[in-house]
Amino acid sequence: MDYKKIAMEKHSEWKGKIEIKLxxxxxxxxxxxxxxxxxxxEPCLAIKNAPSLSYELTRRxxxxxxxxxxxxxxxxxxxxxEAGMPVMEGKCVLFKEFGDVDAIPLCVDSLSPDEVVKAIxxxxxxxxxxxxxxxxxxxxxxxxxxxxxxxxxxxFHDDQHGTAVVVLAGIKNALKITDKKPEExxxxxxxxxxAGTAIAKLLLKAGFKDITLCDINxxxxxxxxxxxxxxxxxAEVTNPRGVKGGLRDSIKGADIFIxxxxxxxxxxxxxxxxxxxxxxxxxxxxxxxIMPDAAMAAGAKIVATGRSDYPNQINNxxxxxxxxxxxxxxxxxxxxxxxxxxxxxxxxxxxxxxxxEKGIIIPxxxxxxxxxxxAKAVADAxxxxxxxxx
Numbered sequence: 001m002d003y004k005k006i007a008m009e010k011h012s013e014w015k016g017k018i019e020i021k022l023x024x025x026x027x028x029x030x031x032x033x034x035x036x037x038x039x040x041x042e043p044c045l046a047i048k049n050a051p052s053l054s055y056e057l058t059r060r061x062x063x064x065x066x067x068x069x070x071x072x073x074x075x076x077x078x079x080x081x082e083a084g085m086p087v088m089e090g091k092c093v094l095f096k097e098f099g100d101v102d103a104i105p106l107c108v109d110s111l112s113p114d115e116v117v118k119a120i121x122x123x124x125x126x127x128x129x130x131x132x133x134x135x136x137x138x139x140x141x142x143x144x145x146x147x148x149x150x151x152x153x154x155x156f157h158d159d160q161h162g163t164a165v166v167v168l169a170g171i172k173n174a175l176k177i178t179d180k181k182p183e184e185x186x187x188x189x190x191x192x193x194x195a196g197t198a199i200a201k202l203l204l205k206a207g208f209k210d211i212t213l214c215d216i217n218x219x220x221x222x223x224x225x226x227x228x229x230x231x232x233x234x235a236e237v238t239n240p241r242g243v244k245g246g247l248r249d250s251i252k253g254a255d256i257f258i259x260x261x262x263x264x265x266x267x268x269x270x271x272x273x274x275x276x277x278x279x280x281x282x283x284x285x286x287x288x289x290i291m292p293d294a295a296m297a298a299g300a301k302i303v304a305t306g307r308s309d310y311p312n313q314i315n316n317x318x319x320x321x322x323x324x325x326x327x328x329x330x331x332x333x334x335x336x337x338x339x340x341x342x343x344x345x346x347x348x349x350x351x352x353x354x355x356x357e358k359g360i361i362i363p364x365x366x367x368x369x370x371x372x373x374x375a376k377a378v379a380d381a382x383x384x385x386x387x388x389x390x
Contacts, residue, residue: 017090060126062101063103066092066095066106068107069110071111089105095321116135124153129324130156140159153333156323159316165347166314166344166347169319169343177301187208188256190247196213204237205341213234214247219244219249220239221235221244254274256281259284265289266282266290268294268295292310315365317365318363322370327378329375332379336382338384341381342378346373
């Protein structure tokens, strides 16, 4: 199918992928007086006296804002807030279809992190959570970090954490196939942007000890001084062996390759220098760091990509609807690392033993039990770690 052509035709036909529908009757004078004035004054006064009632007397309890500044939309780069709207609407569709979460797209017209933070914080009382989307690094780190300090609702940058959760889920299953343990594995990563940073941090939390990252300038090393404070912080907790050089150097003897970078940076020759039964996650889109058939020919045991036309697609839709469903269900004030680990474990557990034998490490996003299983695991973790409000 010519998806580009059909998408243009359908978007023109749909004129938007979401709409608002009423949950209350509005057919009589009494209906109007209850849903609006004068009756509506009573819930207003109740919320004034107890603001937490906004979760019980309005749709806030099930509503998330999906927010971008348009600076890193898909693989298109900085295309602006208006141009980011089709993607934000699409995200809202996925929230509703897979997690029964109501989501509102909001595109902020500012390149100032502080302005974006101020704008979001000022309307945050209308939502149960904030999903940041397609915001370029390192601004995305600063925006998320500051929002967590000035709001009392969960803030989640899906390009970072959704990706990291699904990657960890896939790796957990890949290690079952290769019979290796996290603490025994060397991980070589290509790409130290938003996704790469979050993946590295979550892998460390999951027990991986030896992670080496490469960015456009080579291997991230704590001996270097980085102007980007987030990259500097990453340098302090990765590359424990002090490897220098580039990807060719970091991948020697590695058990796992994770790519969130650029097409074609990984070669068959590099894979041949890895440890036995190498695991390859080549997730650059639409063209991965190495094509799956080439990776398998070079000896890869397991291959995952970001593409839907190959097995083992690393797709964020597996994670964020269930994560927010569980978060909203217990009105958690944060989405912490333990909740992300729980989500990854739930996703991994949805792959059967039969599928593992076939080399399938990621469940289908159309598996209707995914969001419910993740939601329960996330809610339980929120309660256990003390961030649940109910």
